[in-house]
Amino acid sequence: MIWSLVYSLKRLIRVKSRLFAMGFFLALGFSGWLTSESAQTSIKGFLAQNARQILSADLTVSARRELTDSEMSKLNLAIKDKGQLIKGYEFFSMMTAGTETRLVLVRVVEDPYPFYGELKLEVPAKTLNLRGQNLWAYEEFKSLFDLKLNQKIKLGNSEFVVSSFVLEDKTQTFRLAGLAPRVFIHAEDLQKTKLIQFGSTFTTTHFFKANPGVNLTELSDLIKKQLPDPSVDISNYLSLPDEESSPTQRLADFLGLTSLVSLLFSALSLFYLLQVWSLEQQKERALLTTFGVKRSQLFLIELLQSFTVAFISTLLSVGIVFALKPLIESILKSWMNQNFTLSVGSFEISLILVSQFILLVILSNPFSKSPSSSTFQLLKNSFSTQQAGVLRFAPLFFVLWPYAILASQSVRNGTYFFVGLLFISLTLVFIGRIAITALSKIKWSSWKSSLAVRSLQRQSTASWAFLFTVGLSSALLNLIPQIQSSVENLLTFNEAKSRPSLFLFDIQSEQWPEVKSIFDRINIKPTAVSPMVRARILKINGKSYERKESAGAFKSREEEEATRSRNRGINMTYRDDLQDGEKIVSGVPFDKPYDLNQKNVFISVEKRYAGRMGVDIGDIITFDIQGIEINAEIINLREVKWSRFEPNFFIVMQEGLLNDAPQTILSSLPYMDKTVKNKMIKDLATQFSNISVIDVERLMDSIIQNLEKISGALKLMTYLTLLTGLMTIIFLLSADSQRRAFEVHLIKVLGAHKSDILQHRLTEVMILGLISVLVGVSSSFAIAYVVVVEVFQVSFVPNFTPALGIVFVVLSICWLVTSVSTRRQHQMPSFQFLKKED
């Protein structure tokens, strides 16, 4: 043990430059992951510290409906004498100020809202002062509406006076995809606005401030028991960090996967490095064996070396994250709307250290090659022997799979990512093998080409390491811009004409003829009209449908989605046919309207929603629709193209049963000129105060603005990945040149001119580079297509500029690094070099 330790230390000191190189590549790869992990933990920490302010209460009970009398009395009974309860609403509405009319998010509050946190107002006031038709508006209204203090605005049927602007709202943490800015009015004034009518979309929230000593977890559990409907959400500030951080989690997942790409690059460099040094290491192991060193001692030496490299790399990773700290904090500030401090915790550091150690141990594979059997052979060989080919890369892939799942916190996304990489690798093997075999069949007139092709064909490990690294690097470098360009294309003006211009909701059935007449007056035909009926799921296959609580330390994104889907109210529509963006993927379509002889009414369920809910064709869902229990049988699963921005529903019922049920109407209008659109919005807002209109173009602007906010983080991670990828390629090429120095000098001694040698090396590297980069970039187009079409569900728009850029940059690097390193080798006298090798 002591001997192993001493020997390891001596060895580490001797090969310190090599250790530093390994540590550096590991650090480059892991710093992205460390950044993403630290950011997530810091956000959760921030939320834990500010949870009461964000919730503005100790506990909230909310639903997208009014609680029933029975539910209210149960709630009151549960909280009796335990604290104070106030009520609030939140909904969208149209607000008119001067000539401008647009959608706003109205928060209706009672005294003394908020219990915790504060609304920092331009003109300080208390909620009590909101009474009497006063309104507080977010500061951004100043620019949106040119709104001024004491200006009169119209909300619903009532006029309000802007009595203050909200400069800071501690209850609003994430502003990533807000449909509209917020205004505050007092609950006493709500009645007059007539904004909440039957069928209106709104959220009711009951804010509760607990007396000292009340156990909130117990109280939450009690209320959850009393109000079993999953569509009623019960949150307390102790559980908030997990729930509230979800908006950033998707982004964090993406960042996690992007960081995984740089991790893969570093693993590839490391793997190649270890391959280059492996013969030397095997010889050392063999030599030590001849001195009687036990296998366990050899294993210990390897472990100690791996740990030291992991330790050096962890220090470097932390250093990189601290160097990027100001940049990351400014990005997080723009998401969180609050001052934010990034902290790198001991847990994250330990996680990185352990992960790096495991990765190194698996890659260096200390269990392989029992030295005893091949000692003589190893010591006898003077230089590199032929090594086994593609299979040597297998460990790398099996390490990657669990890492991908851990980084994305999703079995599905992690597996997709892994399968994608496997696809690229197999394509590289397949095409690479065919191309090299085809090239070797050609009778080359030049010895340089002939030698280059033979070297590619016969030096399998080196060729495959190069092919994988450059191919995967090129593929991954091209993947991010391809996905980004397709998603951005969806949001740009090019597709605007095919998208609806306005989206109307909360139209009462009796208002529809008049609304339609407004459309007719300007000769606009709605692109879609869908009735909407509210429902609650009571049972699935006769089993009571209750709130789902997730437990356990590791919660995958799939579980979180399933929990959210389940604990949500249902809006459904009815119709016979499919809309343009819909496709039945399994089961049969509705062939006729509902008739009374049918045992159950038929429904169609969106495929992913069905997956999250755990239902399939043939299952029976029991709904409560306006107090009536209805059994519905799933007869088909649909795919919906949500990106069309048309009224779409997770559940569609067969026509006939719901036609007379109380309902509201959703409609979308096609592209129209800006003046026509503004007039339409104004006419609708003037005549129908309860109808909300989403201006899709404005929504797109808002999404683009939000995307720009988060793009800082993505760009940072992409640049880090790019840097690692390029460093990997440069390193690989120079390591390859070093490895081939012997051959270069030998050919020189045999009479080749410097320029011939350079040409020979360039031929070899450029053939391999060209195969790798072309296969890598092409397969990344295929993967980007699948991701964009299947995951984002938008049409794929290939962007050839970054692809060509990557081909050019990678080939230029191949050319440059090979030229420089070969020229550098010429500086050393060949005879001396070969003598040294002796």
Next chain:
Amino acid sequence: MIEVKSLKKTYQTGQGPLEILKNLNFEISKGEIIAITGFSGSGKSTLLGLLAGLDTPDFGEILYDSKNLNQLTPEQAQKFRAQNISLIFQNHYLIPHLTALENVLLPLQILGLPAHESLALDLLKQVGLIERANHFPNELSGGEAQRVAIARGLIVKPMVLLADEPTGSLDSETGQKVMKLYFDLVRQHQLTSIIVTHNQELAKLCDRELKLSQGVITT
């Protein structure tokens, strides 16, 4: 045929300049086989590198048939070397991803001469390895690989064959066999050869021995 006149070579070291070769003068006739012997550090390998045209002297001349190697341009020197001088090292230095036959053919290809497989096969036959023509270096024994290196050295029909410790990595029996073959082939092809060696038995087999000690020829 080979004339070495006033040859000097000095290397810069951390402790100042180190004079390796001090004013060497000797001649070698056509077809002669010379052994250069001496202790480690006596300058044997430096001298061989200079004779091969792979290094340049600080002072003095090396003349091959009155042609001064140091007065040639780098391109001319490289071409002259490729056509007239072949080197054999202690380790065989075969390219690992080429077969024995391909290794033998390589110098011809580099020189842009027609790569006659029959010529290479004939040489492999002469070194007793015709059966192993399509084997890779890692499939050959040390002695076999060295014999392939000898065949490779002969394929361009050089004027001079330089060998640096050609038996250094071989056992005594294999070494003797390889050297017997070497001498037979050098004589059969009427080549001039310079062999750097520690091996006194090998030196005795040569026509003449030049002993180097501290940068000067002592015999």
